[in-house]
Amino acid sequence: MSFGSTAPTAVSTSLLDDFSLEMTGKDVAGLEEAAATIPQGTRINVTFLGNENLAMRLAAARAVKRLGFVPVPHISARRLGSQRQFEDFLAGLRADGTCDDVFVVGGDPNTPEGPYDDSLSLIRTGLLQRYGVHHVGMSGYPEGHPAIPAGVLWSALNLKATELTEQGLSGSVITQFAFDVDPVLTWIEDLRKRDVTLPVRIGVPGPAGVRRLMSYAARFGVGTGASIAKKYGLSLTGLLGTAGPDRFLRALADGYESGRHGEVKVHFYTFGGLRTTAEWIAGFRKEALV
Template sequence: MSKHPIHPNWERAPVGVTEGYSLEITAKDIDSLRDAAPLIAADTPVAVTFLPGEEQAARVAAAVAVRALGFEPMPHFSARRISSSDEFEDYLQAVVRNAGVQRCFLVAGDPPEPEGPYFDSSALIESGAFERAGIKAIGIGGHPEGHPVMSKEQCWEVIDKKIAAIESRGMAPLIVTQFGFDPDIVLAWLEELRSRGVEAPVRIGIPGPAGIKRLLRYAKYCGVGASASVLAKYGISLTRLMGSAGPDKLVDRFSAELGSEHGRVRLHFYPFGGIDKTVEWIADYNRRHDI
């Protein structure tokens, strides 16, 4: 597919590294998103996570609010947390009907065993529900640092399988990576991805500015590499954990080194320190770099 519906200008290189970025929120973040909205470009993709313990109605309301603010909602579907096919299709139909959803992001989910009939995100794709609902694009996870229960080669095989399944059903694939602190790992992963013939657009996960201890807690929870040498690349010293840190060094590296050989790439921000802090950081970065 030569045209990708995730972003209207995806086919051309961005003017600056932060152009066309996306955000990730929870259902509880809508008030914060509303407050930050004046600093966010229209049609910005906003992913709505699928957290345990949330009511489906809250997720639907969040997607509706994202659309009402002029952004593109991209709800998550956590396969192993879905208890039945009725729950899955009810949620999908609700976000399509009420929020005009055209793109979704799929994960297997944290539980080792499924709570219902879906073991992984491939099972959701193969259900046929997304194309029946009129979904145009499906996001899948990318793991530059590897996966806790799969070998490196298995990770590549899964990406190939999912992309083929998505495209065979008339939808466009998108890869969104976990956040990380090491640009070298991400750049090498992108080069290998493209060398394997995968042309799908990629959104690189970027941790928004936050307290250092908070960033390290999220890194531990998500299995993200946070050794002293890796954190030094990001601008964090393990001997000084007070205060906050932003992704300046990380984004600078991507700005300097991302090229045509890396294919279509945008940034995806995880606003660990708050949506307002993240979008203010992006706006300030753009001012400082004339973006």
Template sequence: MTDNPVSYAAIHPDWERARTSMADGYSLEMTANELDSLRAAAPLIRPRTQIAVTFLPGETVDQRVAAARLVRDLGFEPIVHLSARRLTSAAELDIYLARVTAEAGVRRVFVIAGDPSRSEGPFEDSLQIIDSGLLDRHGIAVVGIGGHPEGHPAVAREELWLWMERKLAAVRARGMLPLVVTQFGFDDDAIVNWVTELRARGIDVPVRIGVPGPAGIKRLLGFARRCGVGASAGVLRKYGISLTSLLGSAGPDRLVESLERRLGPDHGRVRLHLYPFGALTASAEWINGYAARH
């Protein structure tokens, strides 16, 4: 399961350069309602940084397209999320892809099943979106799929690997390039072990490791509960959070520094993906500070 890194460089040069720091080639994400926040943070973000636009309830297609267009207009690379179970029809997906590719030059998407327990339309999972043929029809070049270093509450671990291999094969079969983006987590051991197993299974695709941006501790734990992320006392203590004191904020310094030490050439192409949790400026400031210190 190997990919030609030059092909990835044609989409974005970050995947061709050797990584000198975990701050190299990071990506961010935003919601469709954070246009003003992105404008404020833009001077702190490196040109051509990849910024994902999420697919959340309560947003309109117009809002999502406007967000992707702003990402492009500010000199960054837009990636749009596609939430399978939130799509009400194949026509909705077709129209959205037509607009973001034409109006924002989108060539990268990230596909997920989504949170709803029941589908709002014809798509139950991300594989069905890939198999629909709509992505390649609209000129999408790179397709991101999810990775779960700490597992998934509703899917057995071995089944997660099987689904990943199916999705990677489906992406390649349609002439597109795959990318894996992981759920955010606090546990360096779980992340390193997962990347090690990924490579041992012969899955040699670029990986973006999801880490939480700096945020209030209560906010971080709230997102962890909502996303099913493990947050045991021992793991949080390693991260720098004490459950006996939920005041203040925390950043991913310890986690990223551990990944810096432990992820080497044998782990393949690995970069960071920051989940800002509504704090784009703080996340951009953090990654710049990390780069300056390392």
């Protein structure tokens, strides 16, 4: 696969130097297949899905560590049935030496399964720090959230950033994936104007089938209008095709300014294709340096 040689060097030397990836508890075999292509020390987020249990989540985090990467287990507030379940997960991570970094998120259920309504409530328990967590990631939504008003999202993000500082924890933000760079960079500027200086990892979809990408976009409220699709390289009439984020990354490198946007890296949503995404990144980085 050719990615062309016109990508700015900044794509590789800055934004892509410390990219992160995402996997599920069921992707351990895929991670093992992709391991040789992923730089050692890469941060790999392990999602907290409703159809996976404690043992699967812990095993996935252990696999990430065993293969030489940095595990970032997710904790879904509304999927936790009790404080005991929360502490069992944290205790398991601590016992495995995989608790240093976590990512907290509200989660999909409309009604909480236990006492935690949102990710802020997890942070406020003080349990993260008690069980050895040092860094906490949280979500950002440049194009909004289908079920949460923009004002609520901004307020929650500010409160979480403040709470982490007060607890002596470091933090970062991972954005929902997007097909259009412009609203993402505008959102980061707004974030900085609100005095939130946390590093931001911009969510990028790994190469995948167009139909799959469109399905995830519809689920998460990501813009897919005709002009956006054309800019990204999606063919709305060729749903059986595939698309990679090369145009998005080039546009990101062109628009990114450290003075305006602060510390920014890239986070790849792999949609189950760890090896495909890892190989794509390796090829793109190589040609970006030509």
